[in-house]
Amino acid sequence: MCGIIGYTGDKQVLPILIDGLKKLEYRGYDSAGLAIINNKKIESVKSLGKIIELEKKTHSLKNNLKGETGIAHTRWATHGEPSEHNAHPHSDSHGKIWVAHNGIIENYKELKEKLAQKGHVFKSETDTEIIAHLLEDLDEDNFSNSIQNMLQLIKGAYAFVIIHANHPDKIWATRFASPLIIGASKDETLIASDVSAIIKYTRNIIYLDDKEIAEIQKDDIKIFNSDNKEIKKTPELIEWNIEQAEKGNFPHFLIKEIFEQKETIQNSIRGRTISKIGKAKLGGLEAVKDKLKEIDKIIITGMGTAYCAGIVGKYMLEEYAGIFTTTDLASEFRYRKPKLDQKTALLAISQSGETADTLAAIKEAKEKDILTLGIVNVVGSFIARDTNAGIYNHVGPEISVASTKAFTSQISILALLTVFLGRQRDMSLTMGKRIIDEILVIDKKVDSILKLNEKIKEICEKYAWAENFAFIGRKYNMATAYEGAIKLKEISYIHAEGFAAGELKHHSIALIDKKFPSIFIIPEDSVYDKNLSSLIQIKSRNGKVIAITTEGNKEIEKIADDVIYIPKTLEMLTPILAIIPLQFFAYHMAILKKCDVDKPRNLAKSVTVE
Secondary structure, eight states, rough: OOOEEEESSSSSSHHHHHHHHHHHHGGSSSSSEEEEEEEEEEEEEEESOOHHHHHHHHHHTTGOOSSSSEEEEEOOOOOOOOTTTTSOOETTTTTEEEEEEEEEEEHHHHHHHHHHHOOOOOSOSTHHHHHHHHHHHHHHHHHHHHHHHHHOOOOOOEEEEEEETTOOOOOOOOSSSSSSSSEEEEEEEEEEEEEGGTEEEEEEEEEEETTOEEEEEEEEEEETTTTTTOOOOOOOOOOOGGGSSSSSTTSSSSHHHHTTTHHHHHHTEEEETEEGGGGGGGGGGGGGGGHHOOOOOOOOEESTHHHHHHHHHHHHHHIIIIOOOEEEEHHHTSSSOOOOOOEEEEEEEEESSSHHHHHHHHHHHTTTTOOEEEEEESTTOOHHHHSSSSEEEOOOOOOOOSSSHHHHHHHHHHHHHHHHHHHHTOOOHHHHHHHHHHHHHHHHHHHHHHHHHHHHHHHHHHHTTTTTEEEEEOOOOHHHHHHHHHHHHHHOOOOEEEGOOOOOOGTTGOOOOOTTEEEEESSSTTHHHHHHHHHHHHHTOOOOEEEEEEOOOGGGGGOEEEEEEEOOGGGGGGHHHHHHHHHHHHHHHHHHOOOOSSSTTTOOOOOOOO
16 A cells, blocks of 8 residues: 655666566555655656556656655555645645655644645645645754654654755655665665565665654664654564565466465474474564463454454364454454453454554554564564564565465464464363374475366356355355455455355345355365255255365265365364465456456555555
8 A cells, every 4th residue: 555665875766766666566556756856956757557657757857857866656545536746755835845655644634724824835635745845844954853843743644755955865754653664785775665665675674663763865874763862773684585576487476476375384384383292382472471371362353364364263272272262353443342351362463564453453452451462474564563472474575465375374373373372271282293293284285286276277267257256164164265255356356255154044045046156165074064055055046166175075076066176184274275276266267357466456465544
């Protein structure tokens, strides 16, 4: 959701800004723009639509866009329709101060009225433009002080990058509840909202904390805290490299990331299992392991795919660790009044670690002084730093908007967490060892499912006519059904609904006819007979059924129209295997519909505002 890139150094900045914006395209946007300092004058170019349109406009203006310091932005409209005059960066009255902004300024109308009374004239409908005008109003020789004073006046979430024509070799940056990182390299410094925009140039990253201000030059980075005192920060090394963020030989990031799941699951569990004694070793929880022994309730929270993973985790933790567990959409958590005490823990799940709703849930839990835990992929992200303890996914960059490898990683980690907490309680060595041993071979079973890609493509071709799909599952695979429906609708725009199998006869079966096919997740597990009864009910109403079941189950072939087989595993781990055919299914249906599978319309990779 929106993206920022800034650069100051020895190189011409234009190609670096354009390249950075292209790396940020996956986040979702509707317009783009850039501003470059050229001989104490700032030139700006903006465009509606894709980055390629901005790039075309810069070709004819290259002579005016020379310079070694600049900022750029991809915008997803919040205030004002998508247009060139609403695109970022925005300037003050005289074009001296330029600002790019992710987030929302909640009191911008009040501030805008006060500035208008002073004679300020605005060119856009955005909340961001008032920041440039505020800085103009507050401008003094020490521009960092101007920014500090500006921050005292605004309310909301923000990540700002700012340039000033009177300071041609500097960029200022500050943030609150919106991500911003600094990349430090020899003779150049970059700043971005996402590592993917700068990993080509450096892997040494400095994370800004809330309300810190960075004054950046090519060979010097000064950081000031909210009390305006200079502080020192040591860069951290990012684990992944540029190759991991590229498509390689795949046509899309989504299909690449589906095929990466054998390796990403290995990375998620590596070094975290002790098979001999049936235990999980989770270093990120070491500091709170004694406190975890006292926990008797866990609230799992997240949004979208992360929430679906949390539902799987709920079943695991209750069945095997014996801990009462609930799941909450993070967007709803703080609007109810859950009973929280010192024996309750909040577990937040987020691929990006910057999901605004999930961060708000964590904030609410911390205000109630309960233990907060995180399962996060992005090292150094908000949630990773804001929770008391947590576990990293280690799956590398997930570029496609639709999450795939993060989901299977999240479930793998939830299984390890179940063993970790279960062995603190009543889980036997035998059961702990059984789960650990199965987790250790799940990657090989994933590999066998990846070979079904062409078969699933053929099934998709049979159902290319369908405008609706029902995804049905029970117990652990109720969440698989929800997630399968999410995948299909978000990238192919086909209407899809995930149903709990037990709910069918209460209402949802009314939808079923020959034009409304179902995908039924029906492995041979503890609820197989009940699921089979529901499947037969669908067939009796002329519904087409694609069944996902366990290898060797020939009974299902006599009933379902198409069957996809997955290997046998523990019931708690079946969602890891069952979701991959649904990921393939969504991908191939989207291709048949000629959709942009990596950047679906209206969606962003991470939602950083409510």
